[in-house]
Amino acid sequence: MGVKRKRDAEDSSVLPLRFGKLHLNVSLLSEQTWCEKKLVYGFLKPQIRKKDKQRPEVQAGTSIHLARELEVHDVVPINIKSREDSAALSLINMLHMIPSLETGQCVREFPVFGIVEGVYLKGIIDELSYNQKGELVLKELKTRKHDSLPGAAQAHGHRFQVGLYKLLFDALVRGEMKKAHILEHLKVKACSVLGTEIITHASYVGINVVTFGELLEAFLLTLSCSDLPCVDVLQLEYCHQGSGSLIGTEVVQFDESQLRAELRGYVEYWRGQREPKGVDIEEVWKCTSCSFEEICDWKKNRSHIPESLHTTKRDNMN
Numbered sequence: 001m002g003v004k005r006k007r008d009a010e011d012s013s014v015l016p017l018r019f020g021k022l023h024l025n026v027s028l029l030s031e032q033t034w035c036e037k038k039l040v041y042g043f044l045k046p047q048i049r050k051k052d053k054q055r056p057e058v059q060a061g062t063s064i065h066l067a068r069e070l071e072v073h074d075v076v077p078i079n080i081k082s083r084e085d086s087a088a089l090s091l092i093n094m095l096h097m098i099p100s101l102e103t104g105q106c107v108r109e110f111p112v113f114g115i116v117e118g119v120y121l122k123g124i125i126d127e128l129s130y131n132q133k134g135e136l137v138l139k140e141l142k143t144r145k146h147d148s149l150p151g152a153a154q155a156h157g158h159r160f161q162v163g164l165y166k167l168l169f170d171a172l173v174r175g176e177m178k179k180a181h182i183l184e185h186l187k188v189k190a191c192s193v194l195g196t197e198i199i200t201h202a203s204y205v206g207i208n209v210v211t212f213g214e215l216l217e218a219f220l221l222t223l224s225c226s227d228l229p230c231v232d233v234l235q236l237e238y239c240h241q242g243s244g245s246l247i248g249t250e251v252v253q254f255d256e257s258q259l260r261a262e263l264r265g266y267v268e269y270w271r272g273q274r275e276p277k278g279v280d281i282e283e284v285w286k287c288t289s290c291s292f293e294e295i296c297d298w299k300k301n302r303s304h305i306p307e308s309l310h311t312t313k314r315d316n317m318n
Contacts, residue, residue, distance in 0.1 A: 015271075018270050019043050022120065022187055023113075023186065024119055024122070025121070026161055026164045026165060027123065029263070033266075034279075035290070037277070037278045038292055040276045041296065051291070052291045057145045064143050064239060064241065068126070071108075072108050078197050079197045082194075083187065084188045084189065088198050088215050089198065091219045092202050092207065094111055094219065095218070096205040101128055106128070109125075110124065110128050112124070114168045115185065116167055116171075116260070118267070120181075123168060126140050136228075136232050137235055138166060140158065140162045140236050141237050141239060143239050143240070150238070155250070162236065163255075169230070173229070174230070177220075191211055191212075192212045194209070194215065234252040234254055237249050281302070284302065
């Protein structure tokens with residue numbers, strides 16, 4: 001088996017990223033805008049990251065997102081047995097929502113994927129809908145512990161996230177994603193027979209397939225025949241976790257060249273071209289809310305930082 005794995009690695013034209021990843025999630029890259037060291041410690045110390053995700057405010061945010069999703073469609077648990085099943089589920093969900101979006105309906109939790117700056121990215125758009133002008137609006141919901149809008153540092157990550165979603169969605173509707181890209185980057189096989197629950201789920205939404213390749217062909221054909229437009233408006237919506245009330249909204253300006261330049265900088269880390277960076281000295285206040293503060297080597301190496309820099313701008317954190 002060791003010889004076979006080595007041969008497979010040599011034959012592959014897609015080199016794995018750090019931590020053996022074949023793709024990156026948009027939400028992961030959004031976290032990277034806050035602090036790379038925190039992101040890395042999340043992989044090195046998963047038990048701490050898991051505990052962090054169980055905080056009441058995080059669970060409250062998850063509940064609000066689920067309630068929003070249930071407003072437009074049901075959530076059905078599906079048993080995943082293979083890498084092909086996992087990829088197939090996203091394709092089926094997209095095939096189910098494309099007709100609704102074409103007829104002007106609102107859809108939520110819309111999967112997107114594609115290759116940007118040579119890296120396969122995946123994400124889930126919170127909401128796609130049309131405004132009164134007929135423009136396609138991509139909306140991202142963010143929940144907040146405090147009844148106030150986020151500071152500049154946190155808002156930057158949110159804007160970066162929705163910008164990546166637009167890149168991925170637009171590329172899909174323009175037909176830039178090819179069958180070979182998906183098979184190669186996700187290491188899935190077209191001839192692989194899908195799990196029973198996946199096949200049943202596909203038939204429920206009107207897709208009769210047996211193999212992953214058949215499903216992929218149906219997806220690409222449907223996408224090429226659709227009249228979906230590119231995203232016109234990017235919008236962030238902030239909601240209070242405690243009351244569920246709206247805090248405010250922001251329309252995000254899209255600058256593709258700036259977005260791609262920033263993404264290239266983050267991808268350098270994942271490709272092993274540089275070591276992870278801690279926060280800039282002006283943003284050391286971020287460390288006060290970090291679950292990895294006690295073990296962070298960057299923090300220890302910066303022990304001479306004045307206390308005043310540790311305490312400023314704390315209201316940006318939640």
